[in-house]
Amino acid sequence: MHELALADSVLKAALSAADDDGMDRIDRIVVKIGELQQIKQELFEFSLTTVLPAQDARLAGVEFDISEEPVRFRCRSCGTDYGREEAGIDSGGDQGEAIHFIPELSHAFARCPSCGSPDFDIRAGRGITLVRIEGSSEDDRR
């Protein structure tokens, strides 16, 4: 359940962004989850909504908008653009488990479907991104 550690990082980042923008209440946090990491979304959401927000009053009543972003690889050898299934990753076994913990380990297991190269860029859908937060300050609410 390292989803809890990742959810914790999202909330810490959101609170830091709120500080930077003078918000004392966060109403909405928008998060993108990359398909590559195969995050257990229900665990991640449970951590975000139930376990962690009690740590800070600014998160009382916060809502989450969580979406998954498909992974796209771009081969550095032949330029082919491809997705997770075409990359030949064994999602159910140790390969999937390793990538779940460290998405960059896809470089050990994924191969370009056209030329077989392991040299690629992960163009989208790698891991977790805090897209934006929405909230207000006391002055805003007056």
Next chain:
Amino acid sequence: MIAGEPIDPRTFVVEERLAGVSRIVGVAGSKGGVGRSVVASTLALALADQGKRVGLFDLDFTSPSDHVVLGVERGFPDEEFGIDPHVVHGIHMVSVAFFAGDTAVPLRGDAATGALLELLAITRWGDLDVLVLDMPPGLGDTNLDIVQLLPRLEFLLVGNGSRVVIDSVRRALQLYTKLDVSMIGVLENMHRGNEHAIGSLANTFGVPFVGSVPYDQNLEDALGDVGLLRTSDVYGAVRDIL
């Protein structure tokens, strides 16, 4: 009010994940083949033998070898609110080899940065007296990332008496002193002859010369055997270095 550009949230928990670690010691080598991983692993072993709580993080993602030096079987770490390091010979260890097995892991710079951040964000080191970082050779992305991410870092720079190594140690000392990285000192490994040119070099930068390990032609036999490693010259040279 809407805030922000998209943010990678992992950097926001790095400091907190290491809050229970008293000292962070990066064992660095300006060039490959100077014995950095042997020094890092043996230092961790010696500290654990002294009853210290020690972590060992192998940051040489593309060629991890601390598990080979210490004879550690691979296998996935336990997962509980993050990942828990393997505890072997009293050392709390994390290595990419535990996840990737024998498979080659080709990582370009940004991918190495991503792997580093991920492991820093999800690993639960707990309370440690010392976390030893086995740095990758050279002055590339991971070394620079670590300097940037961990302001408490102290470096132990490993080199030897070869002229090509001394030249690269000079470059490393130039960089790290310019970046104000705290330096434990320079350790000379694989020493032969009577000269300690690397010690003189360290002194010109105001960095301590912390010891010299004689060239040990039997060291290869000790790799993977912590009993033999404990009798090696390198163990004797590093055990009191901190």
